[in-house]
Amino acid sequence: MAFHNGKQFHAQSFKDYLGEDRLKEFINFTLHYIADLDIPKKRGTFIEFRMGMLNVSPIGRNCSHEERNEFEKYDKEHGVRAKMVKVLEEKFGDKFNLKFSIGGQISFDVFPKGWDKTYALQHVSQFTEIHFFGDKTMPGGNDYEIYTSPKVTHPHHVNSPADTLRLLNEIWLSK
Numbered sequence: 001m002a003f004h005n006g007k008q009f010h011a012q013s014f015k016d017y018l019g020e021d022r023l024k025e026f027i028n029f030t031l032h033y034i035a036d037l038d039i040p041k042k043r044g045t046f047i048e049f050r051m052g053m054l055n056v057s058p059i060g061r062n063c064s065h066e067e068r069n070e071f072e073k074y075d076k077e078h079g080v081r082a083k084m085v086k087v088l089e090e091k092f093g094d095k096f097n098l099k100f101s102i103g104g105q106i107s108f109d110v111f112p113k114g115w116d117k118t119y120a121l122q123h124v125s126q127f128t129e130i131h132f133f134g135d136k137t138m139p140g141g142n143d144y145e146i147y148t149s150p151k152v153t154h155p156h157h158v159n160s161p162a163d164t165l166r167l168l169n170e171i172w173l174s175k
Contacts, residue, residue, distance in 0.1 A: 012052050017112050022096055026054075026110075033087065034058055039080060041067055052119075053111035058084060063106065072105040081108050082140075103142030117146035129153050131171070133164045 015023055027047060034046050034056075043060035055061070058080050059071040075081055085100040085108055092098050099116060102108040117134075124130060131154040134143025147155045154171075158164045 012115065014050070014052050014054065014111065014115075018096060026092055026096065026098075029091065030056060030088065033084060037080065037084075039078075040070070040074060043067065048107075052115055053109050055107050055109055056084075057107035059106050061107070068105050075106075084108075085140075101136075101142035101144075102140055103136050109142055117143065118149050118151070121146070121149060121151045125151075131156060133158050133167065135159060 018026070030047060034042070037058055039058060041059060041063065043063040045061040046057055048055040048057070048061055057063075058075075059067065063071065081102050085102060088098075088110070089100055093100070097113050098110055099113045100108055100110055101116065117132075121130070130152050132143075132146050132149075132152045133156045134141075134147050135158055136143045137147040137155070137157045138144060146152060147157070149155075156164075156167055158167060
């Protein structure tokens with residue numbers, strides 16, 4: 001969705017894009033895959049439906065902060081999300097024209113190709129200077145496409161919210 005002066009002027013729906021039958025096929029396969037995963041903990045809300053995408057979490061979005069940190073460490077060692085994304089890309093990537101992007105500590109996003117973060121750039125074309133701040137800027141990360149877009153005149157890799165704030169202060173308050 002895109003808003004200007006409090007009024008929505010643009011919206012896309014993942015459900016409308018895929019259609020109910022293909023959406024159900026994808027969700028059923030994904031839930032079966034998660035059910036068969038042998039990971040230390042599972043907590044629920046494995047698929048979160050959002051307007052323009054699905055967010056998939058092998059441990060489940062209901063995990064505690066401590067469990068989130070434990071899963072992140074486990075995932076770095078065992079590549080749970082990367083392996084799952086590979087399977088889903090092979091099965092649904094071309095078939096449904098989907099893209100998969102690992103982000104955060106416990107999940108990855110699923111969206112139609114072209115609906116990544118660069119999608120928003122069509123709504124800011126009137127600006128000659130565009131800054132983007134992101135932490136997952138490597139190939140496969142959920143910030144990669146917009147971070148490398150030629151439309152973003154100033155891409156910034158950050159490691160934390162504090163790092164972002166530091167850069168914002170350096171860029172705008174030091175002028």
